[in-house]
Amino acid sequence: xxxxxxxxxxxxxxxxxxxxxxxxxxxxxxxxxxxxxxxxxxxxxxxxxxxxxxxxxxxxxxxxxxxxxxxxxxxxxxxxxxxxxxxxxxxxxxxxxxxxxxxxxxxxxxxxxxxxxxxxxxxxxxxxxxxxxxxxxxxxxxxxxxxxxxxxxxxxxxxxxxxxxxxxxxxxxxxxxxxxxxxxxxxxxxxxxxxxxxxxxxxxxxxxxxxxxxxxxxxxxxxxxxxxxxxxxxxxxxxxxxxxxxxxxxx
Numbered sequence: 001x002x003x004x005x006x007x008x009x010x011x012x013x014x015x016x017x018x019x020x021x022x023x024x025x026x027x028x029x030x031x032x033x034x035x036x037x038x039x040x041x042x043x044x045x046x047x048x049x050x051x052x053x054x055x056x057x058x059x060x061x062x063x064x065x066x067x068x069x070x071x072x073x074x075x076x077x078x079x080x081x082x083x084x085x086x087x088x089x090x091x092x093x094x095x096x097x098x099x100x101x102x103x104x105x106x107x108x109x110x111x112x113x114x115x116x117x118x119x120x121x122x123x124x125x126x127x128x129x130x131x132x133x134x135x136x137x138x139x140x141x142x143x144x145x146x147x148x149x150x151x152x153x154x155x156x157x158x159x160x161x162x163x164x165x166x167x168x169x170x171x172x173x174x175x176x177x178x179x180x181x182x183x184x185x186x187x188x189x190x191x192x193x194x195x196x197x198x199x200x201x202x203x204x205x206x207x208x209x210x211x212x213x214x215x216x217x218x219x220x221x222x223x224x225x226x227x228x229x230x231x232x233x234x235x236x237x238x239x240x241x242x243x244x245x246x247x248x249x250x251x
Contacts, residue, residue: 033197034082040200042102042172043082049172050096051075051088052114054107056182065182067222068106071189075104078193091115099165102172106185108139115178122163123209124238128178139180143211144234150180153218157228158184160192161209161235162199173207179214187214187222209235 038044051072056065064072072088079086084102091112098118109116110130119126127142141148141157150156158179164171175192179185191212192199199208209232215224 036200037196038082038084039205040196041078041082041084041175043079043084045083047082047084047102049079049084049086049102049104051079051086052091052103052105052112053088054091054112054115054185056111067182067186070222071106071177071182071186074186074189074193075106078196079104098174099171103174104177105174106177106189107182108178108180108185110139115176118163118174118176119178122165122174123159123161123176123235125235126159127239141180141211142239143231144237144239146234148211148228152181154216156180156184156214156217158188158212158214159209159231159235160188160212161207162203163207163209164205173205181217183217183222184212184214187217187225188212190222191225207236208232 043049053064053072054068056063056068076086091107091114105112105114105118107115108130109119109128110132119128125144129137129140129142131138136149137147139150141159148157156179159176161174161176161178163174163176165174177185177188177192179188208230211228211231213226213228214222215226217224
């Protein structure tokens with residue numbers, strides 16, 4: 001074997017080894033990234049999850065608002081990326097506990113009974129005005145002592161929460177997307193899809209409740225979202241009971 005042939009063979013071998021090492025490294029990093037994503041969402045390979053669909057309160061017949069449909073599609077893509085399976089149920093047929101399967105619950109308490117139950121059980125510090133009559137407080141959030149009113153199409157709010165019941169390692173989380181309008185539900189799912197890695201690094205497997213603000217949705221749709229605050233402590237602290245009114249004596 002001449003020196004030239006030997007150099008060519010060594011070059012080919014070195015290139016093959018480099019390619020193999022590169023492939024192994026990329027595969028390892030991809031699998032590690034996938035495992036972190038699966039852990040954050042509570043969705044190991046071939047696990048089961050629950051997608052709770054709300055209803056459009058503006059419709060007399062059972063229907064889902066188109067922005068909520070978009071939100072469900074984005075969540076379905078997240079679940080598929082984790083290699084998990086999903087069961088879709090409507091808000092009035094979801095009658096089971098939480099913790100056994102990861103659950104994604106979409107819609108505020110005015111359109112989702114399941115959301116009402118979750119908020120009563122796990123977010124006692126949050127109140128949502130579901131009065132259908134027009135007024136400045138319609139759809140407003142009260143979180144602790146703070147109130148957040150919406151200006152439809154201009155400034156709207158949505159709660160994004162990851163909640164767990166108990167400290168068992170195998171307990172699956174519940175994700176809540178509780179918005180003042182349907183488009184804010186989609187904004188929260190999109191925010192989660194874009195920022196789940198950062199949220200996982202910051203919160204790990206712990207519960208969190210984030211208040212997001214959707215800016216100028218009439219022009220930008222669900223794309224422009226700002227984080228207002230982490231309101232976990234206030235949302236999980238029960239609101240004080242209202243003082244009873246004093247009785248008036250007849251004179």
